[in-house]
Amino acid sequence: METVVGVEGSDEGKCEESGVEKSSSSLSSPKQIADPVVYKLVRVEGDGRLVPATDDEVMEVEEFLVDEKIELPVVTDAGNVECISNEESSSGKSHKESSEGLSHSENTEPDAKLSARLEEIVPSSDLSLDDSHINESARIGECSKPPDGPIESGSPASVICNSSKPDFYTLKGEICLDNLSIRELHGLFRATFGRETTVKDKLWLKRRIAMGLTNSCDVSTTTFTILDNKLVNKGTDNSFQNADGMLTEGSDGEAKNLGYETSPTSHSSQMENHQIVLGKRLGNLSVELDCGSDDLQMEHRGAKRVRKPTKRYIEELSEVESRDYTPKVISSAKTTGQGQTSPKYCIRPPGNAPLNERTIVTRLDSLGGSGVQVPFVSRVRRSRPRKNIMALMKFDSSGMGVAAKLVQEALSVRSSPPESEHADKVLKVRSASEQIQPLFAAEPEKDKRRSIMSTIELGKNLGLKQTDSSEDNSDDGIATVPTAKGGMRRKHHRAWTLVEVIKLVEGVSKCGTGRWSEIKRLSFASYSYRTSVDLKDKWRNLLKASFAQTPPDDGINSRKHASVPIPAAILLKVRELAEMHAQVPPNLGPGKLPSVSRSVHQTRSGYL
DNA sequence: ATTAGGG
DNA sequence: CCCTAAT
Numbered sequence A: 001m002e003t004v005v006g007v008e009g010s011d012e013g014k015c016e017e018s019g020v021e022k023s024s025s026s027l028s029s030p031k032q033i034a035d036p037v038v039y040k041l042v043r044v045e046g047d048g049r050l051v052p053a054t055d056d057e058v059m060e061v062e063e064f065l066v067d068e069k070i071e072l073p074v075v076t077d078a079g080n081v082e083c084i085s086n087e088e089s090s091s092g093k094s095h096k097e098s099s100e101g102l103s104h105s106e107n108t109e110p111d112a113k114l115s116a117r118l119e120e121i122v123p124s125s126d127l128s129l130d131d132s133h134i135n136e137s138a139r140i141g142e143c144s145k146p147p148d149g150p151i152e153s154g155s156p157a158s159v160i161c162n163s164s165k166p167d168f169y170t171l172k173g174e175i176c177l178d179n180l181s182i183r184e185l186h187g188l189f190r191a192t193f194g195r196e197t198t199v200k201d202k203l204w205l206k207r208r209i210a211m212g213l214t215n216s217c218d219v220s221t222t223t224f225t226i227l228d229n230k231l232v233n234k235g236t237d238n239s240f241q242n243a244d245g246m247l248t249e250g251s252d253g254e255a256k257n258l259g260y261e262t263s264p265t266s267h268s269s270q271m272e273n274h275q276i277v278l279g280k281r282l283g284n285l286s287v288e289l290d291c292g293s294d295d296l297q298m299e300h301r302g303a304k305r306v307r308k309p310t311k312r313y314i315e316e317l318s319e320v321e322s323r324d325y326t327p328k329v330i331s332s333a334k335t336t337g338q339g340q341t342s343p344k345y346c347i348r349p350p351g352n353a354p355l356n357e358r359t360i361v362t363r364l365d366s367l368g369g370s371g372v373q374v375p376f377v378s379r380v381r382r383s384r385p386r387k388n389i390m391a392l393m394k395f396d397s398s399g400m401g402v403a404a405k406l407v408q409e410a411l412s413v414r415s416s417p418p419e420s421e422h423a424d425k426v427l428k429v430r431s432a433s434e435q436i437q438p439l440f441a442a443e444p445e446k447d448k449r450r451s452i453m454s455t456i457e458l459g460k461n462l463g464l465k466q467t468d469s470s471e472d473n474s475d476d477g478i479a480t481v482p483t484a485k486g487g488m489r490r491k492h493h494r495a496w497t498l499v500e501v502i503k504l505v506e507g508v509s510k511c512g513t514g515r516w517s518e519i520k521r522l523s524f525a526s527y528s529y530r531t532s533v534d535l536k537d538k539w540r541n542l543l544k545a546s547f548a549q550t551p552p553d554d555g556i557n558s559r560k561h562a563s564v565p566i567p568a569a570i571l572l573k574v575r576e577l578a579e580m581h582a583q584v585p586p587n588l589g590p591g592k593l594p595s596v597s598r599s600v601h602q603t604r605s606g607y608l
Numbered sequence B: 001a002t003t004a005g006g007g
Numbered sequence C: 001c002c003c004t005a006a007t
Helices: A015-028 A030-034 A055-074 A086-103 A112-119 A134-141 A156-161 A166-170 A182-193 A202-214 A245-258 A311-324 A389-397 A400-412 A419-434 A447-460 A498-511 A516-523 A532-547 A568-580 A590-600
Strands: A003-007 A040-044 A050-052 A174-176 A225-227 A230-232 A288-290 A361-365 A372-375 A480-482 A488-490
Touching (some): A182 A498, A498 A516, A516 A532, A532 A568
Parallel strands (some): A003 A288
Antiparallel strands (some): A174 A225, A225 A230, A480 A488
16 A cells, blocks of 8 residues: 655644644744755555655645745734644645545554644634625625635634635535445546545545645544535544644644534534534544655756656556555655754745745655745646656665655755756656657546556556656646647636636635736635636636526436535525625626525536 | 736 | 727
8 A cells, every 4th residue: 555655844733833833933044945855745656666655745734834834924813722833734634535545554654743733723614604604705705805804814713724725615515425325426536526535435535625625634433514615523533642642633623713612413503603523533643754765856947857657647557556555654744853844835035926936835845856946836637647657666766765865865965956867868868768659559547547547657667657747747747738829728627626716716806807817826826727817717617606596406307417516505606695795696686695605505506 | 017808 | 718898
């Protein structure tokens, strides 16, 4: 099995501390910046090979990071709640995810502390819930100062924790993951994250989905019901088991803030306040921190990337394999003990907001053999393997030591513009081996094919690699295809994921409609694809959906496999925002709105 | 460069 | 999503 490991540069134990503070400090101190902590997600295969985390994995985490960072500054009043630092939460999340999915039973956590920390993640709790309906929601719409305070950035929990998605809270809708079949979970997963997953572990799926929808890392281990984007824990599992005080702290804190306890039954009325209490068991987590190892993968942004195998392949492989082998977690980790807690990500001066998101965060890539600072943004969400397997394998050959070395290298090399070159070389080499054209060049999209390919890849290893030139080459990962006319058209229809929709709604609530570029910067920094135009279009569609009657809903019509319905809560929110901004679609006047709050509950009409 | 809209 | 006009 593989486990995903978060590697962290120095102090393992204290990720938390490193969190926000660090980030801020990092800014100030050059040194840290230069020597940022490298945080990478790596999967360790049974045989000890390191495989870079898939983009998605990384992405998810990053996403949070980015958002948080961006939003952090926003904190307004409520700041009482203590949350975990952004970084932490993000890292924690990732760890959780990976660990759970893959290793959950087996791994033991090497570092209790760490795991504990990870667990600790605080859910972005939302404050505003909606039952208050319109009134509250209306307020929410305003960006600057929500009367309630809490909404949006102002919301206490969200503020600090910063899950960028807090706004959502208001949405209502309940999604119960408990009773879904794996198949359904897969569909939901796809809708939520925009990618497929091969993981068959229901628990893992539920957790991930819950985390995605909730935007928080803390998800209960037993029950998964998401209400208004919040996770409701009906199960008994509520107890917080965090061994660490810290953990509890997080949860407790949250609870306090909310002041509510999630009552199992609260389903109906109380839900408004939803809180989710999530207890997490440390035991399950087997995350390991590794120091310094970083992904390699990146090519520099500017340079043209050589095709990497699609991440999917990697993902698939690793997942499959992981299951087969029971791996051990490798903790290359501790290898580096750099004292410094360098932030994993360096944030560039906040001031750059205007700058592209890209500039905001960079990370050091050590795997490639050289530390390269890569702009965060570049991650493409859809499966793009950042690094090549090959490269990894190569490194692996040297064994664990390699990781350490890499780390060291990375660390040692601080700022290294030149490094990029090295990276290139590495990449090139790899690519060379990979370059072989795929037999199946054309459309690797099918699952079957993928697996086949992957199999081949693994088996032969280097022998064939796919260079699907067509696939995403661009930095943003969006594959574009030249059209006859000369224009570039996107190759894939990137379905909007629930997460994206949520972000969009949040963005609109903050900035209002019309300011798409702003929203893009704020909420979609991590999504390089999705242009402001896309946001606008999507909003238009959401609006339509939200006002569309979803009357009879379904039944027959609903395409089973079609996209997952947008939670009513979201639609409701959309509606509210629409009203606020006077963007009510022509037909339905605001008149209808009033009923909305309640009625919405039942509507499940929208589809992503 | 960004938006609003139509297709 | 794409394309284009309008800003």
